[in-house]
Amino acid sequence: MAETGGDLPEPPVRPARRAATMADVAQAIGVSHQTVSRVLNDPGSVSPETTSRVLQAIGELGYRRNRAARALATRRSQTIGVVSFDTTLYGPASTLFGIEQAAGEAGYAVTVASVKAMTEGSLREAIDRLAMHDVDGIVLIAPLRDTSTVLPVLDPDLPAVVVEGGRAPGLASVCVDQELGARLVTRHLLDRGARTVWHVAGPADWIEAESRVAGWRDELAEAGAEVPAPLRGDWSPPSGYQAGRKLARRKDVGAVFVANDQMALGLLRAFHEAGLRIPEDVLVAGFDDVPEAGYYTPPLTTVRQDFAAVGRRSIELVLEQVAAGRAAARHQVVAPELVVRQSTSR
Amino acid sequence: MAETGGDLPEPPVRPARRAATMADVAQAIGVSHQTVSRVLNDPGSVSPETTSRVLQAIGELGYRRNRAARALATRRSQTIGVVSFDTTLYGPASTLFGIEQAAGEAGYAVTVASVKAMTEGSLREAIDRLAMHDVDGIVLIAPLRDTSTVLPVLDPDLPAVVVEGGRAPGLASVCVDQELGARLVTRHLLDRGARTVWHVAGPADWIEAESRVAGWRDELAEAGAEVPAPLRGDWSPPSGYQAGRKLARRKDVGAVFVANDQMALGLLRAFHEAGLRIPEDVLVAGFDDVPEAGYYTPPLTTVRQDFAAVGRRSIELVLEQVAAGRAAARHQVVAPELVVRQSTSR
DNA sequence: GACCGTGATGTTAGCGGTAACATCGCCGGA
DNA sequence: TCCGGCGATGTTACCGCTAACATCACGGTC
Numbered sequence: 001m002a003e004t005g006g007d008l009p010e011p012p013v014r015p016a017r018r019a020a021t022m023a024d025v026a027q028a029i030g031v032s033h034q035t036v037s038r039v040l041n042d043p044g045s046v047s048p049e050t051t052s053r054v055l056q057a058i059g060e061l062g063y064r065r066n067r068a069a070r071a072l073a074t075r076r077s078q079t080i081g082v083v084s085f086d087t088t089l090y091g092p093a094s095t096l097f098g099i100e101q102a103a104g105e106a107g108y109a110v111t112v113a114s115v116k117a118m119t120e121g122s123l124r125e126a127i128d129r130l131a132m133h134d135v136d137g138i139v140l141i142a143p144l145r146d147t148s149t150v151l152p153v154l155d156p157d158l159p160a161v162v163v164e165g166g167r168a169p170g171l172a173s174v175c176v177d178q179e180l181g182a183r184l185v186t187r188h189l190l191d192r193g194a195r196t197v198w199h200v201a202g203p204a205d206w207i208e209a210e211s212r213v214a215g216w217r218d219e220l221a222e223a224g225a226e227v228p229a230p231l232r233g234d235w236s237p238p239s240g241y242q243a244g245r246k247l248a249r250r251k252d253v254g255a256v257f258v259a260n261d262q263m264a265l266g267l268l269r270a271f272h273e274a275g276l277r278i279p280e281d282v283l284v285a286g287f288d289d290v291p292e293a294g295y296y297t298p299p300l301t302t303v304r305q306d307f308a309a310v311g312r313r314s315i316e317l318v319l320e321q322v323a324a325g326r327a328a329a330r331h332q333v334v335a336p337e338l339v340v341r342q343s344t345s346r
Numbered sequence: 347m348a349e350t351g352g353d354l355p356e357p358p359v360r361p362a363r364r365a366a367t368m369a370d371v372a373q374a375i376g377v378s379h380q381t382v383s384r385v386l387n388d389p390g391s392v393s394p395e396t397t398s399r400v401l402q403a404i405g406e407l408g409y410r411r412n413r414a415a416r417a418l419a420t421r422r423s424q425t426i427g428v429v430s431f432d433t434t435l436y437g438p439a440s441t442l443f444g445i446e447q448a449a450g451e452a453g454y455a456v457t458v459a460s461v462k463a464m465t466e467g468s469l470r471e472a473i474d475r476l477a478m479h480d481v482d483g484i485v486l487i488a489p490l491r492d493t494s495t496v497l498p499v500l501d502p503d504l505p506a507v508v509v510e511g512g513r514a515p516g517l518a519s520v521c522v523d524q525e526l527g528a529r530l531v532t533r534h535l536l537d538r539g540a541r542t543v544w545h546v547a548g549p550a551d552w553i554e555a556e557s558r559v560a561g562w563r564d565e566l567a568e569a570g571a572e573v574p575a576p577l578r579g580d581w582s583p584p585s586g587y588q589a590g591r592k593l594a595r596r597k598d599v600g601a602v603f604v605a606n607d608q609m610a611l612g613l614l615r616a617f618h619e620a621g622l623r624i625p626e627d628v629l630v631a632g633f634d635d636v637p638e639a640g641y642y643t644p645p646l647t648t649v650r651q652d653f654a655a656v657g658r659r660s661i662e663l664v665l666e667q668v669a670a671g672r673a674a675a676r677h678q679v680v681a682p683e684l685v686v687r688q689s690t691s692r
Numbered sequence: 693g694a695c696c697g698t699g700a701t702g703t704t705a706g707c708g709g710t711a712a713c714a715t716c717g718c719c720g721g722a
Numbered sequence: 723t724c725c726g727g728c729g730a731t732g733t734t735a736c737c738g739c740t741a742a743c744a745t746c747a748c749g750g751t752c
Contacts, residue, residue, distance in 0.1 A: 018421070021708055032732050037710065047730065067480050068423060069708030071414035072737045075364065079457075079479075086443075093439045097432075100458055109457045109479045111425075112446055133425075133455045134413050237641040262638055269641045292608055295583040295615040297643040367738055378702050383740065393700065415738030418707045 020061040029057045040065070071134065079109045080318060081130030083123065084141040087114050089235070090262075090290045091307060092141055095163060098311020099139055106319055111135060118142060118205075120149040127153050137318040139163060143208045159321035161314045164208055167331065172321065174313045174332045178208050181303040181336035182215025185257055185285045188301070190223050192344050194255035194283055199230040200243040200267060202259040212259050212287065233259065237266035244270025255283040255344075261290045261302055268296060268343075279346040289339050299341040309334045366407040375403045386411070417480065425455045426664060427476030429469065430487040433460050435581070436607075436636045437653060438487055441509060444657020445485055452665055457481060464488060464551075466495040473499050483664040485509060489554045505667030507660045510554055513677065518667065520659045520678045524554050527649040527682035528561025531603055531631045534647070536569050538690050540601030540629055545576040546589040546613060548605040558605050558633065579605065583612035590616025601629040601690075607636045607648055614642060614689075625692040635685050645687035655680045 022033040031050060038046050039054040046054070057063075071077045080103050084092045096112065103110045111133050113126035123142070130138060137159035142150050144165060151168055154160050162173045189197045199216050202209030213230055220227045231246060233239035240263025247253045248271055258264035264286030271278060278284050278298055286293060289304035313332045321328050368379040377396060384392050385400040392400070403409075417423045426449050430438045442458065449456045457479050459472035469488070476484060483505035488496055490511060497514055500506050508519045535543045545562045548555030559576055566573045577592060579585035586609025593599045594617055604610035610632030617624060624630050624644055632639065635650035659678045667674050 018707095023708075033709080034711090034733080035731060038731085041710080045730075050730080065478065066418070066708050067478065068414045068417035069737090070710075072412070072418055072739085073708080073710040075737075077414060087446075088436065088439045088443050090434065093434045097434050097460060100433075100460055104459065104475060109475075111455045111457055113450065114443060114446055129450060129455075132411065132413065237638050241641060262641075265638050265641045269643060269645070272643050292583050292611050292638065295587060295611045297615060297618050299615070364737095369738075379739080380703080380741090381701060384701085387740080391700075396700080412738050415707090416740075418709085419738080419740040421707075 019066075020063040021066070022063070025054065025057045025061055025063050028061060029053050076136055076322075077134045078107060079111055079133060079135045080315065081127075081133065081135035081138045082110055082112045082141065083126045083130065083138065084112065084114055085118055085143070086116065087112070090288060091164075091260075091305070094307035095141055095311050095314075098308040099315055100311075101308070102312040102315035106315060108136075108315075108319070118144050118149065120153060123149060124153040127155075131155070131158075136322050137161075139314045139318055140165065143206050156327070159318050159327065161318045161321075163310060163314050170327055170329050172317045172328055172330045174310050174317060174334070176305045176310060176334045176336050178211035178336075179215035179218070181287060181305070181338075182212040182257070183219040184336065184338045185287070185301070185303050186216045186219040187223075188338055188340065189255040189257060189283050189285060189344060190219075190225065192255070192279075192283055192346070196220060196225040196228060197255045197257050198228050198247060198253050200233050200240060200247075200256060200258040200263055201230045202232075202263075203234050204232065209259055216257055233263045235260050235262060237262050237269075239263055240266030241270045243267055245274070247271075248274035248276055253282055256285070258284065258286045261286040261288045261293045261296075261300060264293075264300055264302070265296060268298075268300075272297070278343050283344045283346070285344055293339075294341060296343070298343045301341045301344040302339050304337045304339050306334050306337075365412070366409040367412070368409070371400065371403045371407055371409050374407060375399050422482055422668075423480045424453060425457055425479060425481045426661065427473075427479065427481035427484045428456055428458045428487065429472045429476065429484065430458065430460055431464055431489070432462065433458070437510075437634060437651070440653035441487055441657050441660075444654035445661055446657075447654070448658040448661035452661060454482075454661075454665070464490050464495065466499060469495060470499040473501075477501070477504075482668050483507075485660045485664055486511065489552050502673070505664050505673065507664045507667075509656060509660050516673055516675050518663045518674055518676045520656050520663060520680070522651045522656060522680045522682050524557035524682075525561035525564070527633060527651070527684075528558040528603070529565040530682065530684045531633070531647070531649050532562045532565040533569075534684055534686065535601040535603060535629050535631060535690060536565075536571065538601070538625075538629055538692070542566060542571040542574060542601070544574050544593060544599050544602045546579050546586060546593075546602060546604040546609055547576040548578075548609075549580050550578065555605055562603055579609045581606050581608060583608050583615075585609055586612030587616045589613055591620070593617075594620035594622055599628055602631070604630065604632045607632040607634045607639045607642075607646060610639075610646055610648070611642060614646075618643070624689050629692070630689045639685075640687060642689070644689050647687045647690040648685050650683045650685050652680050652683075 022036040025036045026033040036054055039051050082099055084096055087093050087096050100110045113129045115122040115126045139161050141163045142165045162171050164175045165173060186197050201213050217227055231243040233243055240258060244267035258267055276282050286300050286302040289302045293300040293302050317330055368382040371382045372379040382400055385397050428445055430442055433439050433442050446456045459475045461468040461472045485507050487509045488511045508517050510521050511519060532543050547559050563573055577589040579589055586604060590613035604613055622628055632646050632648040635648045639646040639648050663676055
């Protein structure tokens, strides 16, 4: 996309004083700037005596690398771009935190572009904003089932990892094993005496939601239990509340698996208002293990996702591609963990 | 702080092909690269005919600005650094989201450095990581009362804004009016018939916590009500739970103002376990208005903070300083809003 | 007709670094 | 003793852009 005048802000006033450069360090001790560069980047190629003189001068002059110059010379920015859906939600916020920690440890900066809707248009706009900052790679937290919105907006030459998304040809990806998590919690509810398990699912176009539906459905089928039609939510507490009101009107609901903890909270609210006791009357379980889940009324059984591990793995994969100079369609899966609390303990 | 060899990752393989440059665009239509630069940065200084030829060539060649070169030439990176405490918490995550949106609209990238503890050491490390990326300004989400940990780590020449922090000489800042929020909710509880209001406060060294204590205390004093000693939490649900257990043992607790919604959730849990009914037996209110607060059992009265506005104001202030080339110790206050729900409706 | 000012565009240099090629001295082998 | 190789360091050029200075043509005024 071409930029035109007016898109960027006016370059502001230059800083009052400039920092020491390699040329300054070199001149101070009578070596070439190339020698200073070698000390920092290829230390074995400089004699120990010269190396220590250079390091001392660096310390005395307060020299600090100039990222812009290095990026220009190497054509690399040491920056990873992250495109994410709503980062005030616990899952994306936690994944982003993990990404930022892992990137920092690898010496990379993280630039974030958030999108409000996972449409091709808003993804393209976010990726264009990142491309303007010459990121070396992209981590795309795009939990959509349909990767047809993702592939057209990615530059095939730019290293990329999709997190919690569908398997796309040629793309690396990291995800938590959603189906396994759903199976674990469904099995748990059946083991606690439920004849079948109702399900409040996430949005139909989210691959996480679909995987959880698949895991719940498969586990029920394998147990020979009836498979009721799932209800649909949008991850928010109000949508869980509405689903809870519907389920509360039925007489045959003994257990509910809710696709995330926030909707589970809404559902608990609705059941409470309808006079249902958890877990005496209905077993309830969620997914995610948000920090508050242990303090719901009652404390919620849930499936814990290791978002920090997801963040670390995605940085590992994207930097592997950056270092190799080419894409690598590797796929990594992080295991979930069932956390049993009072909402299923009767 | 001087960098030495080994601190940065090995510069990776260069991209396979290089993007079009201004020189390419210029050569394609027979003008100078300076003319191309003028079209993008000073459009009024080039004739309309030449301007349209340049823009067409830019589109055809897929020219995209090179940020590193421009940063080197102007000594500006168009990047704002954000230092924040735990960005998986709702407040910091929401503020960060607001900052990222506002910066994007102003044509700036945001680079984030998260810290786990608000100590001088970890703040310095985070700011050093940002300085390595030559940020043009810093937004420091540092809700500590004692700015003595903040001032030593900030470069006086680097534009900075402190968010939710103490007033420090020479620093710009943005905050929500915490005292006002605390007064509003305390007044509300008194108006609902409480003879006095107990308080579960945040950590003693957080300025938000102290401001909320001050607002609660002042409102009680003005109402001629007894001022009980506040209990201390650390913002987490478990700490609210412990406070709730202590309060539940007393016979004289008719209303509690909890310093955030997560601790309020824990306190509600403890009261429930002790057989106390909210709001029949005790009125309970929180602070923040997290999205789940409306679905607590019962739905929680709380004080809503406009984190998005905080984010926008902080970007406005930091970019004002960047443009002016000097610090401006302006201070902006965002008003809170009382949200009344069932936990105080009897 | 000459001269001066101004708008439009071109030329040159530098921002701070890395990479490629050059130079020099020393050491070992013939 | 001479020559070649290699380690350590220096020199030059370039990365892509902006800024400062230069050039040219045209129009207006004297």
